[in-house]
Every structure is written in C-alpha cells, then in structure tokens.
Amino acid sequence: MGEFKVHRVRFFNYVPSGIRCVAYNNQSNRLAVSRTDGTVEIYNLSANYFQEKFFPGHESRATEALCWAEGQRLFSAGLNGEIMEYDLQALNIKYAMDAFGGPIWSMAASPSGSQLLVGCEDGSVKLFQITPDKIQFERNFDRQKSRILSLSWHPSGTHIAAGSIDYISVFDVKSGSAVHKMIVDRQYMGVSKRKCIVWGVAFLSDGTIISVDSAGKVQFWDSATGTLVKSHLIANADVQSIAVADQEDSFVVGTAEGTVFHFQLVPVTSNSSEKQWVRTKPFQHHTHDVRTVAHSPTALISGGTDTHLVFRPLMEKVQVKNYDAALRKITFPHRCLISCSKKRQLLLFQFAHHLELWRLGSTVATGKNGDTLPLSKNADHLLHLKTKGPENIICSCISPCGSWIAYSTVSRFFLYRLNYEHDNISLKRVSKMPAFLRSALQILFSEDSTKLFVASNQGALHIVQLSGGSFKHLHAFQPQSGTVEAMCLLAVSPDGNWLAASGTSAGVHVYNVKQLKLHCTVPAYNFPVTAMAIAPNTNNLVIAHSDQQVFEYSIPDKQYTDWSRTVQKQGFHHLWLQRDTPITHISFHPKRPMHILLHDAYMFCIIDKSLPLPNDKTLLYNPFPPTNESDVVRRRTAHAFKISKIYKPLLFMDLLDERTLVAVERPLDDIIAQLPPPIKKKKFGT
Amino acid sequence: MVQLRPRASRAPASAEAMVDEGQLASEEEEAEHGLLLGQPSSGAAAEPLEEDEEGDDELDDEAPEELTFASAQAEAREEEWRVRETVRRDKTLLKEKRKRREELFIEQKKRKLLPDTILEKLTTASQTNIKKSPGKVKEVNLQKKNEDCEKGNDSKKVKVQKVQSVSQNKSYLAVRLKDQDLRDSRQQAAQAFIHNSLYGPGTNRTTVNKFLSLANKRLPVKRAAVQFLNNAWGIQKKQNAKRFKRRWMVRKMKTKK
Numbered sequence: 001m002g003e004f005k006v007h008r009v010r011f012f013n014y015v016p017s018g019i020r021c022v023a024y025n026n027q028s029n030r031l032a033v034s035r036t037d038g039t040v041e042i043y044n045l046s047a048n049y050f051q052e053k054f055f056p057g058h059e060s061r062a063t064e065a066l067c068w069a070e071g072q073r074l075f076s077a078g079l080n081g082e083i084m085e086y087d088l089q090a091l092n093i094k095y096a097m098d099a100f101g102g103p104i105w106s107m108a109a110s111p112s113g114s115q116l117l118v119g120c121e122d123g124s125v126k127l128f129q130i131t132p133d134k135i136q137f138e139r140n141f142d143r144q145k146s147r148i149l150s151l152s153w154h155p156s157g158t159h160i161a162a163g164s165i166d167y168i169s170v171f172d173v174k175s176g177s178a179v180h181k182m183i184v185d186r187q188y189m190g191v192s193k194r195k196c197i198v199w200g201v202a203f204l205s206d207g208t209i210i211s212v213d214s215a216g217k218v219q220f221w222d223s224a225t226g227t228l229v230k231s232h233l234i235a236n237a238d239v240q241s242i243a244v245a246d247q248e249d250s251f252v253v254g255t256a257e258g259t260v261f262h263f264q265l266v267p268v269t270s271n272s273s274e275k276q277w278v279r280t281k282p283f284q285h286h287t288h289d290v291r292t293v294a295h296s297p298t299a300l301i302s303g304g305t306d307t308h309l310v311f312r313p314l315m316e317k318v319q320v321k322n323y324d325a326a327l328r329k330i331t332f333p334h335r336c337l338i339s340c341s342k343k344r345q346l347l348l349f350q351f352a353h354h355l356e357l358w359r360l361g362s363t364v365a366t367g368k369n370g371d372t373l374p375l376s377k378n379a380d381h382l383l384h385l386k387t388k389g390p391e392n393i394i395c396s397c398i399s400p401c402g403s404w405i406a407y408s409t410v411s412r413f414f415l416y417r418l419n420y421e422h423d424n425i426s427l428k429r430v431s432k433m434p435a436f437l438r439s440a441l442q443i444l445f446s447e448d449s450t451k452l453f454v455a456s457n458q459g460a461l462h463i464v465q466l467s468g469g470s471f472k473h474l475h476a477f478q479p480q481s482g483t484v485e486a487m488c489l490l491a492v493s494p495d496g497n498w499l500a501a502s503g504t505s506a507g508v509h510v511y512n513v514k515q516l517k518l519h520c521t522v523p524a525y526n527f528p529v530t531a532m533a534i535a536p537n538t539n540n541l542v543i544a545h546s547d548q549q550v551f552e553y554s555i556p557d558k559q560y561t562d563w564s565r566t567v568q569k570q571g572f573h574h575l576w577l578q579r580d581t582p583i584t585h586i587s588f589h590p591k592r593p594m595h596i597l598l599h600d601a602y603m604f605c606i607i608d609k610s611l612p613l614p615n616d617k618t619l620l621y622n623p624f625p626p627t628n629e630s631d632v633v634r635r636r637t638a639h640a641f642k643i644s645k646i647y648k649p650l651l652f653m654d655l656l657d658e659r660t661l662v663a664v665e666r667p668l669d670d671i672i673a674q675l676p677p678p679i680k681k682k683k684f685g686t
Numbered sequence: 687m688v689q690l691r692p693r694a695s696r697a698p699a700s701a702e703a704m705v706d707e708g709q710l711a712s713e714e715e716e717a718e719h720g721l722l723l724g725q726p727s728s729g730a731a732a733e734p735l736e737e738d739e740e741g742d743d744e745l746d747d748e749a750p751e752e753l754t755f756a757s758a759q760a761e762a763r764e765e766e767w768r769v770r771e772t773v774r775r776d777k778t779l780l781k782e783k784r785k786r787r788e789e790l791f792i793e794q795k796k797r798k799l800l801p802d803t804i805l806e807k808l809t810t811a812s813q814t815n816i817k818k819s820p821g822k823v824k825e826v827n828l829q830k831k832n833e834d835c836e837k838g839n840d841s842k843k844v845k846v847q848k849v850q851s852v853s854q855n856k857s858y859l860a861v862r863l864k865d866q867d868l869r870d871s872r873q874q875a876a877q878a879f880i881h882n883s884l885y886g887p888g889t890n891r892t893t894v895n896k897f898l899s900l901a902n903k904r905l906p907v908k909r910a911a912v913q914f915l916n917n918a919w920g921i922q923k924k925q926n927a928k929r930f931k932r933r934w935m936v937r938k939m940k941t942k943k
Contacts, residue, residue: 062877079876081869103876121876147879196868210759212882237890287897289884380867673894673913677885686903 002592003369005113007360007662011379012338012349014666015674016331019303021066023074024294026246031294031301032074033309034063035518037352037392040076045329047527049311050546050582051334055086055093056410059390065106068132070113077104077118083128083135091457092410092439097135101127108151116158119148125162125171141176144169152203155248159223161209163198168211170223177308180226187215188233202251212239212253218263220277234261234279236678241302243295252300254290257679259283260302260312267576275281279348285310285329288678305676307331312661323578331668332601334530337662338583338652344402344420345656346382347664352392355407357383357425360662382425385416399445404466405453408440413454417469430471437462438452441488446496451513453499455488461501463513475516477589479504491541493534495506500541508543510555520558523637525549531598533586538593548576550598550607563609570613574643575620576648579603587654599653604663605643614639621645 016039024031032041038057044050062079071077074086080098081103097516108117110129116128116135123144128135141160150163159179162170169179186192197214204210208229209221216235220226237256240416244251250264262281268274288305295301298317303309311328318325337350345360359380365373387393387409396407405416415430428561442455452464452471459479465472498519502508507524527532527545534541540561541553549572552564560568581601591596603621614620621643645652652664799805885891899911 060873062873079873081872099934102872105876121872133758147876197883238884669898669912672898676895677891677893679899680890681900683904686900 002589002659003361004659004661005373006647007357007656007660008647009347009360009379009662009664009678010667011206011358011381012347012356012672013338013670013674014349014351014651016307016333017306017352018288018291018305018675019309020291021076022292022294022303022309023066023068023324024296024301025068025072026297028072029296031296032046032068033303034066034076036062038063038076038078040066042074042088043309043434044528044546044647045311047581048546048548049328049330050528050530051330052528053091055091056392056394058410059353062454062606064104065108067107067109067116069109069116073130075107075109075116075135078137079103079105079109081108081120082119083116085135091441095134096666099128099137099391101126103219105147105149106151108153110153111155112157115157116150117153119151119162121147123147123164125151126161137402139176141171142178144178147535149196150201151448152209154207154223155205155475159203161201161203161223163211163213164303165195165197167438168198168201168207168209168221170226171640180223182209182221182226182228184211184213184219185215185217185231188217188231197238199238199240200253202242202244203243204248206377210241210242210244210251216255218242218253231278233257234281238289238400240289240291241293241295241631245295246297251294252293252295252302254286254293254302256289257278257681258286258290258304258306259302260285260290260293261308262300262314265640279537283312285312285327285674288675291519305678306672307675320642328580331582331671332651332666334582334584336531336652340652340654340656341398341400341402342656343400344496344676346398346402347652347662348396348405349397350393350396350407353387353400355383355385355387355393355396355405356381357385357398357405362657380572383418383427383568385427388412392453395443396438397443397445399449400447401449404445406443408438408443410439413440414438415471416450416664428469430469434473436460436476438463441610442490444492446492446513447494448496451496453490455490455503457488457499459503461490461499461503462587463516474679477511477516477518489517489529489532491532491534493539493555494536497540498539498541499533500534500555502543508541508553510534510541519555522551525551531584531586532586535588535593535596536590542586542596542598544586544598546582548579548583550570550583550596553671567613570615573614573618573620573641574616585652585654589655589658591658597653597655598652601650602648603643603645604647604650604653605641608640608642611638611640614641 017035017039019033020036021034022031029044029046030517031045031662032040033039033043035057036059038059040055040063041051044052045131048288049463057464060080060083062077064079065077066245068074074088075083076086077083077099082098083104084096085094087094099118099120101118101122101124103121104118105120105450107119109115110117114130116130116137118126118128120126123146125141125144125148127138127141129138144162144164146165147501148162148164152161154160158173160173162169164219166184166186168182169178169186170182171177172179184196184198186194186196192215194214194454198211199214200212202210203223207223211219211221213219216233216237216239218234218239219228220230233410234253235255239253239255241254242251247287248265250262252260252262254260258358260283261279262283263277264280265275266278266280268276277346283300283302284309286302286306290302290304293300293302294302299311299313301309301311309330313325315325324649339348339350340346341348345362347358347360349356351360358372358409359382361375361379362377363373365375365554385405387407389409389412391409391411394408394410396405399406402420403418405418413433415433417428417430419428420428436456437454439457440454441457444453445451446453450466452466452472454462456462461477463474463476465474488501491500492498493512498511499511500508501511505524506521508522508529510522512519522541522543525545527547529543531544532541534555540556541555543551545551545630550567552561553559554561573584579600579602583598583600586596586598588597594609594610598605598607618639620638620641647663647665649666649668650663651666652662654662851917883889895913902911904910
C-alpha cells in the first residue's frame with residue numbers, strides 16, 4: 001500500500017445544529033427533519049437512511065412545526081409567523097404564507113390530508129384549506145387566552161385537541177367552538193409556581209387525549225366528559241414530545257433528560273379483552289433534550305438538541321432479525337463540507353454562515369510506522385469569510401491551485417479571487433454574477449482551475465470559463481430526462497475532458513467538456529449516489545451508492561469495467577454492506593492506477609484492484625499482520641480491501657501528493673462540548 | 687370687601703354703557719365690562735372712603751380731582767382696546783408661527799419620501815394589479831432586503847404603502863418597515879418564552895462539563911473533569927506575555943550582536 005505521512009486535522013470546528021422537528025411519511029418511507037437553523041433535510045429510510053435532499057436554512061426562520069399533507073406535500077411553520085411549502089421536485093420553497101396570528105407554535109394536517117390547522121401565539125387556531133397549488137385560509141376557531149403550543153386531530157376529523165399553558169381545549173371542527181377546557185395540574189400531586197406548559201397532545205380514535213407537559217407527566221383524558229383518567233409521572237424534567245403509531249396501540253414520548261419512553265396498550269391479564277396503557281421500554285440514546293419523536297410502523301425515531309437522529313427499530317415489529325433491526329444513529333453529515341487545494345495544501349471548511357481557509361502545517365522530521373511527528377510550522381488560519389445576508393451556504397469549493405473560492409446561497413452566487421504574496425493573502429470578489437448561477441447544489445473546479453462547473457437546482461449544469469480575474473459563461477447543459485430528484489454530485493476528470501453529474505433519477509450523465517455534449521449515461525440504480533470520482537489516466541468513473549455498493553464504469557468504453565463486473569458477481573463482504581455511514585469521498589493515487597481511496601465516517605479504505613476479493617468467510621478488517629507470521633499466511637489473508645480505523649470519526653480524507661494524506665477528524669466530545677446545557681442528573685456519590 | 691354705595695351717577699352710566707356696547711356682545715367685553723364695573727366701583731367706592739378718611743384728616747385740604755365719567759370711560763375704552771390689540775397680535779403671531787412650522791414639516795416630509803416619479807410608478811402599477819407568481823415576489827422581496835442591507839442605515843426609515851405587484855423595469859417590492867419591526871419583536875418575545883421555559887430560572891440545568899464529568903467522578907480511579915482546562919482564562923494577559931517575550935528576544939539578539 002505504501003507509506004504515507006498523515007496530516008491529522010482537528011481544527012474544523014463543526015457543530016451541527018440541533019434537531020427541532022421530525023415528520024414521518026408512511027407512503028414514501030421518508031423522514032423530514034428540521035433543525036434549529038432552519039435547514040430541512042429529507043432522509044430516505046428505505047435507501048439505507050440516506051439524506052437525499054435538503055433545503056438550506058435561514059437566520060430568521062425558526063421552524064417549530066413540520067408536517068406532511070396528502071400528495072407528498074411538506075409544510076413547515078415557524079416563529080416568523082409564516083407557513084411554508086417545500087417543493088420536493090424543484091428543491092426550493094414554493095411560497096411562504098403569513099398566517100397573521102403572530103409566531104406559529106404548532107401545525108397539524110387533518111387525517112384526510114386536505115386541511116391544515118395552525119396554532120398561533122395569540123391563542124387563535126386557524127384552519128387552512130389545502131388547494132392543489134396553494135393553501136387558503138378558511139376560518140378561525142374560538143380564540144383562547146394563551147398561546148397554542150400543540151395540536152392534534154381526532155382520526156375522524158371532527159374534533160381537535162389543543163394544548164396551551166396550564167390547560168387543554170377540545171374544539172369541535174364544524175362549529176369552531178371550544179367544547180371542553182381541561183385544566184392541567186402544575187405538578188404531579190402538588191402545587192407549583194411554574195406554569196405547566198403542555199408540550200404535546202395526541203387524540204386517539206376512542207376519544208382519549210394523551211398530553212405531555214413540562215412537569216414530567218403523561219396524562220390520559222377523556223374528551224367526551226373532559227376529565228382526567230390517568231396520570232403518570234415519568235421524569236423530573238419536561239416531557240417534550242409525543243408520537244402515536246398508526247394502529248394506536250403504542251406511542252412514544254421524549255423527555256428533556258434524553259430518555260425516550262415507549263408506551264404500549266397491553267391486555268390487563270393474558271386472556272382478558274380489557275387493555276391498559278403501560279410504560280414498557282426506556283431508551284437512553286440522547287444526552288440532551290429530546291425535542292421531537294416520530295413513530296413509524298417498525299421503529300421509534302427521536303431527535304433533539306444533541307443533534308443525533310436516532311432510529312430504534314422495535315424488535316417485535318421487525319420481520320427479519322438481521323442487521324436492519326439495529327440501532328441507527330445519524331450524527332455526521334452525509335455530504336462533504338470540506339474541499340482541498342492540493343497544490344498549496346489548503347483546506348476550505350464550510351460552515352452555515354461563513355467559510356474558513358486553513359493552510360496545513362508542515363514537518364521536517366521523519367519516523368516509522370505509528371510515530372507522531374512534531375510540527376515545524378503550525379497550521380495557519382488564513383481566511384474567515386462571512387457570507388452576506390441571513391441565508392445559509394449551500395455548497396462551496398476551492399480550486400486545486402488555490403486561487404479561486406466559490407460558494408452559493410439560495411439567492412446569490414459568490415466567486416472570489418485569491419492572491420498570495422509571501423504568506424499574505426488578499427481577496428477580491430468577482431462582481432456581477434449572472435442570476436442563473438444562484439441556488440447551486442454543487443460547485444466544482446476543473447483540475448487546471450480554468451473552468452467552473454455549477455449544478456443548479458433547476459437541473460441545468462453550467463460551465464463557466466475563468467481567466468485572470470473575470471469569467472465567461474461557456475455553456476449550459478439542460479436537464480435530461482428524469483426529474484431532478486436527488487442531491488447533485490459532480491466529478492471531473494483530471495485531464496479535463498469528462499464531467500460526470502448525478503442529479504437526476506435517470507442515472508449518472510457523463511458529458512464531453514471539449515465538445516460540449518452528452519457522452520453517455522450510466523444505467524440508473526435504485527439507490528442514490530453518495531460519492532463519485534474519475535480516475536486520472538484510465539478515466540474510470542467510480543460511483544458509491546447509499547447501500548454501500550461501489551461501481552466502476554469506464555467512460556471511454558461506455559461500459560462497466562471487468563473488475564466492477566467481478567465484484568458485482570461475487571458481491572461485497574457482508575460486513576462491508578452493513579456499514580452505517582455512507583461513503584462521502586473517493587480519490588485516487590496519481591502513480592498507482594490500481595488503488596482507489598475511499599472513506600466514510602468510521603473507516604478509510606484503499607481498494608487494491610490487483611488483489612483477490614474477499615468472500616464472506618474471510619476477515620474483512622485485517623490490519624497489518626505481525627512480521628513474524630509466515631509469508632504464506634500473509635499472502636492468504638491479503639485481499640483487496642485494506643481498511644483502517646485509526647482515524648475516526650472522519651469528515652474528510654484525501655491524498656495530497658504521493659506520500660501525504662490529510663484526515664479531518666471531528667471527535668464527538670468536541671461537538672458535545674459546545675451544545676446547550678443539559679438537565680442535571682443527580683448521581684449518588686457525586 | 688368694598689361696600690357698594692348706591693350712587694346717582696352710577697346707574698345711568700351703567701345703562702349707557704350697556705346701550706353703547708350692546709352691539710359688541712362678546713364675553714370678553716362683558717367680562718371686561720364687569721371688570722370695569724367692578725374696578726371703578728371698587729376704585730370709586732374706595733375713593734370716597736379714602737376721601738372720607740382723608741377728609742377726616744385735617745391736613746389734607748385739597749379737593750379731590752374731578753374725574754369726569756367720560757374721561758374715565760375713554761381711559762377704560764383705551765385700556766380695553768390695548769388689551770384686545772395685544773391679544774390679537776399674539777394670536778396672529780402664534781398663527782404665523784404655526785403656519786411656518788407646518789410648512790417646514792411638509793418640506794421635511796417631502797424630502798424624506800421617494801421622488802415623485804417613483805411614487806407615480808408605484809401607484810399606477812398597483813392600479814393595474816398585475817399578479818406575479820409568488821415565487822418571484824418572494825425572491826424579489828429577498829433582493830429588496832439585500833439592497834436595503836447594502837444601502838446602510840444612514841437614511842431614516844421610509845414608510846411606503848405596501849404594493850402587491852412589481853413594476854416592470856425595476857424589480858423591487860416596497861414593504862412597510864413598521865410591520866417588520868412588529869413581527870421581529872413578536873418573534874423575539876416568542877424565542878424569549880421558549881428560552882425561559884427551557885433554560886430559564888426554575889429549570890434544573892447544568893453545564894456540559896459537569897454533565898460529562900459525572901462518569902469520571904464515579905470511576906474506581908477518579909479522573910479529572912472532561913474540560914479541565916479553562917482556555918478562555920486570561921487571554922489578554924497571555925497575549926501581552928507573548929508580545930513581551932517576542933520583544934525581549936529581539937532585544938536580546940541585538941545586544942548579543
């Protein structure tokens with residue numbers, strides 16, 4: 001494999017934003033997640049829990065509620081008082097309608113999917129009609145005294161439960177008047193000065209209302225009489241979220257201590273028909289508040305302030321007990337936030353509102369395997385570039401020569417020219433960018449830094465010629481057949497002839513850059529692409545999919561390579577297919593065409609195409625065997641996949657030159673250290 | 687209290703006075719007349735008293751001045767007229783002042799507003815009532831907001847009527863900034879509510895350091911806290927020390943040479 005000096009980089013201060021709401025869609029098995037900075041991400045649960053789409057955030061958007069309506073329409077409402085609809089095909093926001101009730105705290109779609117109910121700051125509950133292209137205000141319900149923090153429809157659509165501060169109201173939908181007002185105790189069996197905030201309500205079809213509040217109680221109410229049936233005290237802190245399964249035989253609640261409780265409807269005795277709600281399982285997968293939970297038919301989904309998204313499949317619901325029934329925790333992003341300029345050893349880090357440019361340190365010492373070499377020159381923070389405006393940065397890139405930086409937000413595209421003169425750096429912005437370049441999903445520079453490739457969210461692919469300090473728009477490839485569905489990835493060949501783009505559902509398109517036309521299309525695969533790269537001399541396109549399959553396609557021959565066919569015939573090792581995190585970056589060695597370097601969050605792997613492939617019986621992860629082993633043994637156990645788990649969690653790994661690697665790590669403790677304060681836990685002896 | 691003695695000259699005089707000035711039946715006149723009635727009466731009543739008293743005094747033998755009523759009346763009338771004049775002058779002065787101030791305000795307001803041409807265009811555009819797609823309006827709104835940010839806050843806030851459509855050659859949307867302020871303040875209040883209910887007083891929160899160090903405290907071999915060092919302590923002192931060290935090294939090098 002060779003010896004490499006590895007730059008271990010830990011100064012990328014990446015802190016994801018906390019999860020505020022999740023919404024599960026049963027028909028398409030997708031999960032919409034909204035974070036505190038306004039980003040909305042869509043995860044495809046059937047494609048190995050891959051984040052396939054996202055809508056960038058905005059500073060003024062503080063989303064408080066997210067819901068799916070009929071026909072796969074996604075709506076969100078927030079503290080800026082607006083209801084927004086997201087266009088999942090065009091990957092932009094269709095419209096934002098002001099509800100004129102002040103900040104919106106809660107939103108619920110009717111069981112039929114044609115009406116939308118919104119609870120506002122001024123205590124009003126507003127009903128909206130969902131029309132094919134927009135939503136329309138229908139009427140207001142009776143106005144209540146305090147803000148409506150949670151809403152729930154009765155499955156038949158006739159009644160609504162609204163949770164507010166210190167009380168719950170039940171409304172009749174037809175008349176809009178409040179039928180019952182149930183006062184919630186401020187403390188379980190006691191008195192308290194702090195108001196009781198009802199964080200979540202759920203309305204079951206037999207008329208039971210389940211409420212969770214800030215005193216740590218889960219209460220069952222009867223909506224026909226407006227009385228309290230049962231009260232459970234489950235936590236010392238707030239219980240902040242509740243989600244009921246479709247069959248109404250189980251529900252899940254999340255608390256501020258990070259615990260998620262599962263309640264189930266079980267018969268009182270083994271053969272009686274009477275059933276009662278029993279708290280069955282506690283799960284402690286979070287350290288901070290669990291602000292939102294969802295219940296899919298087979299799993300419990302929770303997310304909160306500690307930024308993890310946790311999927312806990314329920315063993316009794318899972319059909320086949322294989323690796324699918326394991327806990328899944330999504331912590332790290334599914335796309336690459338770092339770009340690298342190999343010539344000047346620069347790294348560009350993308351944050352939500354700014355970019356950072358660092359120069360790697362250098363060392364003159366040498367050592368043997370496993371040594372840590374002292375730095376003669378420290379890493380240098382060269383540039384901190386803040387974006388103008390409240391929008392988040394969607395994507396960014398630095399050119400391989402290090403003289404151009406480009407990034408894009410929803411409304412603007414920025415291109416900067418960098419000049420280096422002995423350790424100093426000066427920045428100059430290229431003004432008057434054309435309007436069609438904004439809202440780019442992916443930006444890539446060619447190897448010689450003369451061309452800029454931009455994939456916009458309308459599906460078009462633009463080629464811009466860069467020269468000196470100016471640019472010129474060369475060509476725009478219009479979207480081919482197939483809708484723009486998945487996130488777009490770009491890859492350019494080092495000789496500058498070929499450009500691969502994976503933005504559509506029709507497969508990966510390969511364009512000839514010199515002749516400006518479509519060359520071929522890699523056949524479509526039903527799992528989204530997570531990483532792509534084109535090898536230097538052979539012009540083989542290597543594609544990694546979210547189900548951990550790796551394909552190699554030869555662009556000049558317009559077919560899969562022999563090696564790829566062999567791998568597909570034999571299949572990957574089962575441990576390789578059971579990895580949790582997607583491959584986010586692929587790169588190649590300039591002098592060794594048989595090597596492919598790829599990495600995901602917990603391992604990096606060099607695939608040596610000349611060695612034999614492992615079958616299911618061999619050990620996949622075999623570190624370098626000790627030298628006292630015989631040569632024969634070493635040759636027998638050697639296989640094509642050389643995996644190393646030394647550096648984890650990895651956000652980025654690339655080959656700088658023949659003997660140097662750079663690995664950007666982000667230890668989980670460093671992320672947790674910058675999160676908001678958690679609830680105090682009292683442990684005996686401390 | 688002065689005692690009013692009935693006097694023969696008085697009654698016809700009062701009647702004359704009433705008749706003469708009956709045309710000017712203003713409250714002021716009556717009040718003044720009343721005053722006149724009051725004052726001279728008091729004065730007149732006072733005089734004979736004084737006269738009487740003085741009359742008692744043998745030293746002063748002079749006869750009192752013969753003050754005809756006509757002269758007194760004339761004096762009173764002049765007095766009245768003077769007072770009226772001053773009031774009128776004051777009123778006109780105030781009026782003028784007010785007028786000038788109004789004009790000044792109108793001018794200032796005109797200066798603050800957009801030039802007439804743009805206002806005309808806006809009003810005509812709203813009348814035609816073109817319906818643009820909501821997406822475009824939203825993006826235009828964003829553009830306008832960007833322009834606003836770039837313009838800076840040196841000009842005072844402009845209050846323009848909200849216009850639904852967009853003018854043809856220029857792409858901007860005029861919004862009332864008063865609405866935006868209200869919206870921002872409500873959003874701030876809502877965020878403050880959430881923050882208070884989750885992290886405010888009464889909630890049982892602890893720092894991340896303490897939370898993660900709980901495990902360290904219960905180990906068989908106790909370890910230090912997760913964030914043991916406080917790197918943010920004494921930043922200024924450390925910077926000064928670094929600078930001093932650099933300067934000292936340079937000085938040392940110089941003296942060595």
